[in-house]
Amino acid sequence: MDLSKIALDVPTLELSLTIVGGLLLISMVRIVFLLRTNSRLRESTSKMEQQVLNQHQEILSVRSDSNAWRGEMQRMFDAFRAEFSKRLTESEQRYQEVQQRCETAVKPAEVSATPAVPAPAPVAPPTAVMPKAAEPEEKAVLPVPALNIS
Numbered sequence: 001m002d003l004s005k006i007a008l009d010v011p012t013l014e015l016s017l018t019i020v021g022g023l024l025l026i027s028m029v030r031i032v033f034l035l036r037t038n039s040r041l042r043e044s045t046s047k048m049e050q051q052v053l054n055q056h057q058e059i060l061s062v063r064s065d066s067n068a069w070r071g072e073m074q075r076m077f078d079a080f081r082a083e084f085s086k087r088l089t090e091s092e093q094r095y096q097e098v099q100q101r102c103e104t105a106v107k108p109a110e111v112s113a114t115p116a117v118p119a120p121a122p123v124a125p126p127t128a129v130m131p132k133a134a135e136p137e138e139k140a141v142l143p144v145p146a147l148n149i150s
Helices: 010-113
Strands: none
Touching: none
8 A cells, every 4th residue: 555645634634543543542441451350360369379278278177187086086996996805805714714613513523423333212202302412603703894985
């Protein structure tokens, strides 16, 4: 395009100046709107970053609390297991002791119950009460004390 062909009269120059001025004004308004939007985005970005940091701290706090709780539950479980293992051992020992007492009480009775020559049994009147054989006295098995949880 050649400038010499364009008429440089005042109305043409005013029209072109108005168009250029209008475009400049529109671009300035657009720049102002973009600056305001940019500042809002920066503010929301900083708020989001702060929220992310707060959530991360809360997650770490919850994780440490759950780890502490898990450790406490594991210690309690270990204490229960040790206590009941001890009780089981004590119960098995009592059972073995009762079993041995029962076996020692039965063996002498078997030895004395088998005489070399069987004697005829005396006939007792039907109304007479037969005396009971002397039974060995057993200790009562004590209940296991309740577990004290504190």
